[in-house]
Amino acid sequence: MGKAVVIGQATTAYPRRHVSIEEITTELDRFATAVARAQQDLREMSRNAGDRRVEASILEAYLLMVTDETLAEAVTAQIVEEQRCAEWAIVGACKDIASRLAAVPDPYLRERSHDIEFVGERLLRALGCAQQERAIPHLDGPSIIIAHDLSPADTAAMINEPVVGFITEVGTRTSHTSIMARALEIPAIVGVSDALKRISHGDLVVVDGLRGSIIVHPTHADLEEARARSDRHSAHAKELREMRDRAPTTKDGITVALRANVELPAEALLARQHGADGIGLYRTE
Template identity: 65%
Template structure:
């Protein structure tokens, strides 16, 4: 009598939920290796020719990416991400670094590209800021595209040809990689690196393909041909699932698909509460391509466009014209909806080489954001002029981060007026009026909010830093993450006081921190009087739906009760008890 061997236990791998949904399929390992490059030194007489070879390779790489983008004419969001890569391929920072390698280090063009992209990527990867750290992968991808364009490297891995529903597992995937798989039966992605802000995750969300990123040693623990479940709702990968687990995964996937279909149908509706109170939902973006994603997700404009990434890892600041072209692209994409451009928030945990910053014991409390801007007035004026010029192409607002005193706001206003005069003196067009607002993210600004409300054109609550500075908790510290809660009563009281001051002095107030994209927090914020939100674009349909399920009366009642509690746990319990049952599908991602 034979005995069946016990079935192998399912292995569960943990990662980050990069794109929502549940997918089941056989694994295909995408093992694209980096392009090989000859490590050849050159003589003085070869320098100019090698620079030309580099410039020609850049042009070929851009052409290839544009052709790929043009093949996606019916997928504007995905095509826009590839267009962003076209811009990055011609990035002057990378070009400057490559020329240095050729001219000073006497390296052949291929070696110069590999070395320059590696150096820039390592610097970005060492940063604490998750978004900037993720950009290191983009730099490596761009370097790889240019290397392949020389035509002296090994041929690129052929496009996948898949026979059935497949899960692609890789160390990382570029937008070009994922775009090449669009016509293949790829149902899920798993990568060893990445976060929700990586382009792998952004592209997967645009394609509506479930993805789990940041899965440590995925290539060692998953083999080609394995049956896996990719759970982009819980951030897990099941390797060798049992029949019961497969049934459960299929059911969860169907429930999520039903929910997504409902949200996508209603995403163009106005955001209103059940009793008809209107709420405005805008998007936070960091790259021009994300403006298109924001529009496609139903955003009513951009409430926060982060500009500091223009300055990262450069020997010289970006020129006024370089900044203007990027700002104009974003403004034109969103027109006639408004775009709020935040002046650079540099310093703290954001490395920058174009402005010589002194070493500081505690950079988060040092020369950063508006303080740095005012210490470099000529650089700041160039930044402001680019924004002023962009105002001729759509509705532009300018917002100042890290404001802590009225004198800072007044100094910036003087510089803005000077920038406007300089633009007009050149005969260049600009808007007749450009609102100047502040971010309320330093407790001092929240305490003096009644005075700020009289002088600022608008105010926006940056809850991420407001939590950090109010609670004296480093928001990048994993060990202290449990303390950094936006539901803390101190934060709620500051938010309420800012909203009231805005109402009292007819100064519009919005919120652009991560708190705005949490369905429970959003309902609570409406109860506290907030009517203008800005958030990650992908969260907009969910927040619209959450607001439609509650009334203003209910939200205000829960807000009043929440303000009586003394701990964040008590506040969260209060809000969850009132609203979690009716928002269950939005909180779990499945109908």
């Protein structure tokens, strides 16, 4: 439980300009330069992550997406066939790819639509487009972050702050916000429609990550129940940590392999931290 800290959506201004045939080569070169700069920026962010291996793993995934052939072909087509400037072509290509991903039935692939949008933002910044930065304020007490979405950079900026929960309007359990929250052992509820409209800055909020419930303006009884549930969860988590290195052996002396079910490379790091022997199921979609 904590006070709501509302973080607005960052927006990036970009030109929408048709180019002449003579300018097409220049725009293709500008796109190639943007890819190289975005790669450099993401590598630096990954290095700065240091021991935060989960965050670094997510950034490495973005690094692969920046150089993806499908994205490059889509941007090139926008520049050559639609005669759009590089910035406009990047936005158009990313929107097209994101919309196709958002329409597929698989939740993991749907979530990648938000990753494409993040990659597009990095490419626009590499081209010098001005981004209206959203300020991550200093937090002077237990805080619940309310946002449309959170990038790895946003999350990293809050690691040393008293954040006790995240609520975002988009995302699933495979989104980077969810993965980072699990790594930090902070409750997170994602995919909350109109969260920015329904929760105001300074509201007292209770987030229950196990139940997937949110209480705004909790009563005294709500707070007492939340504290009791938190205490029980902390005690249970302590018991599990104490058993982490214990051999998974049955009462009749048979040792079994305890392996994790993961969907992203970053989750393999979490599995290791929690004492898994290996990966039992890895979804490769």
